[in-house]
Amino acid sequence: AQSVTQLDSHVSVSEGTPVLLRCNYSSSYSPSLFWYVQHPNKGLQLLLKYTSAATLVKGINGFEAEFKKSETSFHLTKPSAHMSDAAEYFCVVSDRTNDMRFGAGTRLTVKP
Amino acid sequence: NAGVTQTPKFQVLKTGQSMTLQCAQDMNHNSMYWYRQDPGMGLRLIYYSASEGTTDKGEVPNGYNVSRLNKREFSLRLESAAPSQTSVYFCASNGRGTKTGANVLTFGAGSRLTVL
Numbered sequence: 001a002q003s004v005t006q007l008d009s010h011v012s013v014s015e016g017t018p019v020l021l022r023c024n025y026s027s028s029y030s031p032s033l034f035w036y037v038q039h040p041n042k043g044l045q046l047l048l049k050y051t052s053a054a055t056l057v058k059g060i061n062g063f064e065a066e067f068k069k070s071e072t073s074f075h076l077t078k079p080s081a082h083m084s085d086a087a088e089y090f091c092v093v094s095d096r097t098n099d100m101r102f103g104a105g106t107r108l109t110v111k112p
Numbered sequence: 113n114a115g116v117t118q119t120p121k122f123q124v125l126k127t128g129q130s131m132t133l134q135c136a137q138d139m140n141h142n143s144m145y146w147y148r149q150d151p152g153m154g155l156r157l158i159y160y161s162a163s164e165g166t167t168d169k170g171e172v173p174n175g176y177n178v179s180r181l182n183k184r185e186f187s188l189r190l191e192s193a194a195p196s197q198t199s200v201y202f203c204a205s206n207g208r209g210t211k212t213g214a215n216v217l218t219f220g221a222g223s224r225l226t227v228l
Contacts, residue, residue, distance in 0.1 A: 001171075009152065036217075044155075044202070044219045090154055092217075098143045098162045098206055099170070100217065102155040 002027035002093045006103035014111045019078040021106045023091035026072065033074040034092040035065055036102075044090070050074065061085070086110045114138050118203040118220035125193045125227045133188040133223050135203030143206035144186035145170075145217070146178060148199040155202060161186055193227045200224050 007022040025031060035047040048059025055067040061084075065076045074091060091103040118135045125131055137144065142163045147155040147170075157170030161180040175197060177189045186205075190197055203220040 006154075034216075043221055044217070046216055049216065099157070099160060099168070100145065100206070101157060101171070102147070104152060104154040 001099060002029075002031060002095050002101055004091050004093045004101055004103035006089075006091050006106050008106050009104065010107045010109065012109040012111060013081045015083055016080050019076070019081045019085065019108065021076040021089050021091075021108065023074045023076065023103060024072050025074060025091070025093045027093055027095055029095050032094040033065075033067060034094070034100075035059065035063070035074075035076050036090045036092060037087050038090065038105075039087045047076070047089075081108075081110045083110050083112065116203055116205055116218050116220040118201075118223055120223060121221065122224050123226070125190075125225065127194060127227060129193050130189065130191050131193065131225075132190075133201055133203070133225075134185070135187060135220060136185045137205040137218070138184065139205060139207065139218065140183070141205035141207055141218070142183070144180065145204045145206070146176075146186070146188045147202045147204065148172065148197075149202060149222075150199050158188065158201075190225075193225075195227045198225060198227045 003026045005024045033050040036044045038044045048057045050057045050067045058064045063078050088105045094100040116137045145160040146158040149155045156172045159178040161167045164183045179187045201223045204217040207216045
């Protein structure tokens with residue numbers, strides 16, 4: 001089965017500085033990859049998805065991620081952090097059987 | 113649009129009691145999922161159903177059973193609850209092949225279960 005490793009459990013940045021949340025995946029097939037965000041006491045929202053089209057994927061709220069097959073990575077970035085970006089972020093991998101696996105999550109803190 | 117509805121939102125059980133978490137979606141999605149969320153462990157897949165009439169184990173199926181009653185409904189049952197099953201449970205459905213989009217999960221609001 002496929003799996004996801006989020007390399008940082010907690011990332012702290014200052015407002016206005018870049019954000020990098022790292023994700024490595026393992027899959028026997030060409031995977032679909034996603035980033036979801038969960039704000040405190042809220043449900044999960046899709047940020048962006050990769051499904052074998054363009055390797056650089058743009059999502060909502062200025063986030064983007066790049067699929068790198070050679071590095072089995074799908075890191076999430078944003079040029080300039082905003083206070084409202086503080087949340088938990090999950091990287092997700094899916095194979096062709098519809099089995100969708102989440103990483104352990106990265107908590108993003110944004111300092112004023 | 114109701115999306116994914118799961119009940120109950122909160123439940124307290126004693127060890128050994130049984131209960132069923134209900135989930136229904138009105139988006140005509142084929143695939144449905146049950147996850148549990150625990151601090152520092154992300155969402156772990158308990159069971160999923162790729163289509164009506166099929167169910168498959170995920171990462172942590174022990175202690176749970178599921179029923180895909182029809183295309184809309186996917187229930188999760190705890191036959192004999194244990195304190196280790198204290199968690200927040202999320203039901204989700206997959207929009208593959210529909211207007212929602214391929215492999216996009218739509219989540220319910222969550223069910224917080226405490227087992228004493």
